[in-house]
Amino acid sequence: MLGFTYYTPTKVAFGKGSVEKVGELMKQFGGTRVLIHYGGQSAVRSGVLDRVKKSLDEAGIFHVELGGVVPNPHLAKVREGIELSKANGVDFLLAVGGGSVIDSCKAIAYGLAEPEHDVWELYAGQRKAKACFPVASVLTIAAAGSEMSNSCVITNTDTEEKRAYDDDLARPKFAIMDPELTMTLPDYQTEAGCADIMMHTMERYFVNSGTMELTDALAEGLLRTVMHNAEVLHTDPRNYDARAEVMWASSLAHNGLTGCGSDGGDWMPHLLEHEMGGMFNVTHGAGLAAVWPSWARYVYKDCLPRFVKYAVNVMGVTPGATDEETALAGIAAMEEFYHRIGMPVNFKELGIDPTDEQMAEMAASCARACGGAKGSAKVLHQSDMEAIYKMLK
Ligand code: NZQ
């Protein structure tokens, strides 16, 4: 195993009615002038936005609001949020939504802390942040894990670049997780969320570095739990316990817990998907499901023991005559699972049809985002990335 730093400073309030604690938590963490940031209409329709405002009012906390964050959140909305926050002396960012809203908040928080710089420079890899305003969330979809992660993903629509910036400065101060809030989600979003949750742990699982028995046991247990409850929710979307299991898994899958003792993970499925999000605006979790089987078949020989372990311990495959056979059976079983929950496993099922030129462009952009090459299961270069995109056709 390798050494590690584990840092999870986010206070979690979990369970039915936890939304009502937002005022009290905001006070506790020193927020006095809050930007409430949200997405399209779901937070308005469900009434959660009103509940948040009421709780802040009762705590005597000033707030302004800015909606309109779209999935794969845009840099332009971040800039709007920075200006609105400056004009109102905002000192705390509160996301009411999912990964897109939380990430938009994190980017606004970076922008406010260093107003002399353009915030996009962080995502373009041109500098590191020195400070960040405090962020918290009321989570309405279990998926991205941004409520506890150090990551933030923003799309620049001018350049069609979707880029991540990772820094512990942006780890949220608190997260409010009421599984009931996720009951209004369309099935596709619930299941795309489950695919994303699993992938955050799978990225950390398929490595060629050292690993830990305890980390593997946590990871495999988390993956089996999400798989089981994803299927429950596919037919019984109002099942509270299944919603709760999945919501807690979303945070644990991406707060670092399932990566302790390894090299930090592979992350190529995510990086390949981010290009698809930037160019075609696909739903993140669905894009990951589409990419994974092709990525896995491209890399498994270079990370065979992990693919065998995954097949047996997570997918319940009976070991075959050879390790290769077992690994491939595990990948096929994963594809069958994706289909059972309505997730795609290739471009066609994802609803996009990139041309050869577009696949070459995505591979080039992905290689730039990776600094040339990346991966732990197998180090991928631009030509590998293009080959994987072609396998998705
Ligand atoms: O905009 P509204 O109307 O709120 O609708 C949203 C949106 O259309 C809807 N939704 C959310 N909660 C709902 C609801 N609809 C009904 N009822 C509810 N309770 O769901 C749709 C998707 O929302 P979004 O926030 O985009 O989902 P998700 O949490 O999957 O976030 C995806 C974004 O996070 C990034 C992704 O790349 C993508 O941009 N990621 C962020 C990470 C991080 N910061 O750590 C890690 C991830 O790997 C990921 O890359």
Ligand code: ZN
């Ligand atoms: Zn993800």
